[in-house]
Amino acid sequence: MFVAEEDSSLSRFEQDIRSVQSRLKSYLFASVGNRSDADDILQETNLVLWRKRSDFQDGTSFWAWSQRVAFFQLMAFRKRRSQNRLILDDDVVHLMAAEAPDTLSHEKEPQEKRLRSCLAALPERQRHLVEGHYFERKSLKTLAKNFATTVPAVGQALYRARHSLQLCLQKKNSTPSS
């Protein structure tokens, strides 16, 4: 019957899958522009990763392999979805698919602790914006109203906040975490 050795390889595979979840989701989210669609595609991707797990070759990049699988699921999703509900054009999606493995290759997970400390280091206004948008789920419009500014300005501020967070995370990742 089922042997212990197999069990451990299964749990290693589970580890591998966990290690790419946030990157896959980021990639998919960037490509579809809708969180719940990205979640759906990620579900399907995970299923396929399991189904095809014997195809994965040890020693190669699990991230690159899983991103490729995610790309195919993404394309399948786009095929099902009617054209006018897709925001990005095909060629753009292809370009992003080609570049994502590199762009996101260094992102480590999980990151929660580091992220929280980076968040704390943000300038106050940016932090409030981030908290308002992500923790209180306020729309850009509401935030613009609250902060007495325009929607594009909120967008740019959020952009900068995320950029600072990313730089901060990169810095923390290159040094051992506390």
Place this chain on the structure above:
Amino acid sequence: MTDHDRSLLTGYLAGTLTPKESEALNQLLRSDPEARAALLQQAHLDQLLHDVSGEPEVSVIPFNTSPPKENPRRQKTLPLALGAAAALTIAGISFVALRPDSAPPKELAVRDEQLEKPKPNPTPEETYSRAIAKLQDSGSQKRSVSQAPTLVSAPGKKISYNQHIRPILSENCFHCHGPDQAKREADIALHEPEVAYAAIKGIAPIVPGKPDESEVVHRIFDEDDPMPPSDSNRSLTDEEKELLKRWIAEGAEYEKHWAFVPPEKPAPPTVEDHSVPVHNPIDHFIQSKLAEKGLSPSPEAKPEVLARRASLALTGLQPDLDLLDQYLSNPTSQAYEQYVDQLLESDAYAERMALFWLDAGRYADTDGYQNDSPRSNWPWRDWVIKAYRDNMPFDRFTIEQLAGDMLPDATETQQLASAFNRNHRQNNEGGALAEEFLVENVIDRVETTSTIWLGLTTGCARCHDHKYDPISQREFFQLYAYFNNINERGIGRGIEAQPVKRFTSPLNKIPADLQRKKDLAEQAITDARKTAPERLQEWLENHHQLASEDSNRWNQAFLQSASTTEGQGALTALPDHTYLFEGNNISQTSYYLQLKLEKGERLTGLRLDALGHDSFKGLSRSNNGNFVLTGVNLSHTPTQTEQALSVKIAKAVASFEQKNYPAQNALDNKDNTGWAVSGNPDSEASLVLVLEKALEAQVAGELEIHLQFNSPFADHNIGRLRVQTSSSKDLLNGLGLQTNKPVYAAIRKKEADRSAAEKKLLQDHFKTIDPVMKKAEENLAKVEGEFASKGLGAVPVMVMNESSGEPAPAYLLNRGQYNEPDKSEALPRRMLEALLPGDDQPADRLELARWLVSRENPITARVVVNRMWQRMMGVGLVKTSEDFGSQGELPVNPELLDWLALEFIDSGWDVKGLYRTIVTSHTFRQSSRSNPRLNEIDPENRYLARGPRYRLDGFAIRDIALNASGLLHPKLGGAPVKPYQPAGLWASVAANKGTNYIESKGQDLFRKSMYTYWKRAVNPPRQTIFDASGREVCNVRHKITNTPLQALALMNDETFLEAARNLAARGLREAGAQPQERLAYLYRLATGYTPDSEMMAIFESNHSHFAEHFAQHPEEADDFLNVGASPRDPQLDPIEHAAYTATAHLILNLDETITLE
């Protein structure tokens, strides 16, 4: 990245972009890699932030591996109880979005079998493979009634490999132990006796006569380590195991697969029961099989039912009422046969049969793939209609379509027929690789030909040896070698994908005088082509002569004076008697050149050479070295009279002409046109002016040449000029030559000195100037214009055109990949070994086509008659009409199949003849009523104890409605049409903007459905709903489903509402005044039936309900009568019309209307 870009990215992630912003975002991402990287990183942070703020995680394990803790019997109800945990169940696999605080997921998928027989806890692998098995449809309906092997069917009878054993082995064992050597497990194979009997280390899979020594028997009964393995998703029933064991005990005799054994024409068996008629041998075979199964045939259907059935089966339309009445007036068997003959003679028959062939031949009006560009192969579709109408024998039908281009002296229509092999998709996406899609096209040809003529799924052998049938990958590519030799490019739009030829529809009725004109024009071309070598020779000789004299022909002119417009530069003579222009920033200027003519001198032409000079680049002082000569005037002034006379120029020819600036433009003296030379490859440019009449100077005089450079461009006047004169008589003839330097050089050589390339060059050049050919071509173009103006124009059709010379090599492609050819060996063409052993193989596509319809081929006639049977009866004698291989169904009545096959060949492949035999058999004529006993023994009516009954396809259903209403426009053939379809459908799926469906107008809205424009990426939705195939690839069998969408289409589709309105109008106009008469007439128009009293009562109550309703709501009547483009009959009272329309609509929705019964 600008701030605007940043807010675009944020807006995208927040989901707030407007369409316009989306477009800008795409543009940004397309052009800026930095923006793409930023988007990915921003999305990453966005998602991290979301997760930190408490978004639930996605489960990474699609199924639960922990053993169930509760009694499985209770767990079956669990999915409902788990509602709180947001469970989503897809085909047995459960996804659970885990909240950190929620309970771990429970085992959700429990199959019924487990409830019966509780098994030990399933391993993840088992759970997993079960779930996958559920995801994939297990295709268990494959086996026919005759195949369900039972021990009962075998007592006393020897077990047959083909009948009983092969289906078991094929289904359960061949996947790993079959023909595919690459995937063979443990070196054991069971598909051939040689390997199955062979012992490895003293153990043989099968020892004939000795089941106890056969490893196969051990393993299939082994409970601990069974075969097929428990994780293989395959299993043997106890009966199947016993059958295998008995077969081995009886000697394990293999048989060649039935379809590969040549058929022999069996004598029709005698029939004992004489209670029902026997019209032809079909009935002998069917009734004898029924007797064997303890069933008896049904009596003949009522005449009106039978007449309707035959009409629907043969023409796809309800009976024509005149024909029907003629038959019903005296419904004898003979009258029925006459009625059938009339159906077979109708155009509708030809259209109906062509429709099936279009599906098989994957005909479509677009190229498919992403761009899905339009194409115009429809003349081929009309060829098919004509072939059926003329009852072209099926062997000729085959040969012309597969190799019409290769027939000796192939006619136009034979070449058109070869378009069959070009109906494949054609990729013209940017970046598509020509080599890749060339391979796809050829493979499509192999697969289509195999399915239609061989009934084999050769496509499986593209990537590996076939898993079930004796078709190796090598053999696949040997078939490929017949189809890869037409010098195609693989990509590009269909209408340009060479070989392409222009054809008109062969159905066109062309007026005799017009045809005669065309024949003459074509004959003239043929004649011109035949005599071209003589003209070429003559031209070469003349012009060699002329060209040799050429150097003497031009004499450099010594000008008396050369001046320019005052203040606009100056001309200076150089020592070589050329004239240099000096001056800067000249906007407009003219050169005035004076030339002395002596008495007796003769002038036929002038030559102006624009030359370069060290002081400027190119041929003028302008920035780009170009000039524009906007006018030339010559005037002659004899010294005596001093009266200037204008000299006319007949023609201007230049050594080079810039696009839109031809030399001839210099003669019109208009400032906005002229001769210019941008892009001139040479260091100089020449203009030859030919005088209309030679100037014979009776007395001495002067010629003034006035050149105008009046273009708006600065300094666009010739920088250095030489003038030459000629007195040569034959100036015009030689002109073409001087302007083409390579030709000029070649023709100046003696014939013997010319290289092959030069000879070819001269020949090609002559073709472009050959006046006889030009005239013939112009004439033909004129005639073709006349054709086009009468709607008989030719359109480009993709055809086959076998290349001459050494055929293109074919290689085995590893894994079927275009870029992995095994070049160690070019594969010779050959038919599948299993069908045609030996070395005597068809040498090319034509021979292949001929072999397919030869008596030596065991399979094609069977495959073809089976499809014809399927078209009439709804199901083939072999249900899997696309697969006669080992995974296909065994024929339910093999003797009948063979008899039909050989009868078909013996009749000279007479298509109408065979249909006639089928539909005049008692088997076809039987009542289709079933009964409980029959339903139990033969629910699918495979033995045909009753007549056929099936839902019609969407094409017929629409045509019937149009026909009943009188809207159907009976035009035969022609360009496809675009009837109603939901608005915006194309635009929403098209790859390119502006792909809109433009509805046809007038009668084209009401053509038969087979003429509906077939776009591969967006099939006509009405047909898709009714199970039509997509025409991407070959399809020879439709599924027939019944779904709510179909009912919704019938109830709401504009087509059917409009048809109902017109049908009602016919009832009001053509039937008597009584509602009963009118309603009965409506029903008869739709079905050909006369309603009984029960039905009449329903119609009447329905009608009176609506009459009352519309009387109370007259505004609704107006709306209701407003559907569709056809005009409403203003003579009819709207309330009455609307009420009858409602009942007519009911009638068009009846089961009787849409079902063949």
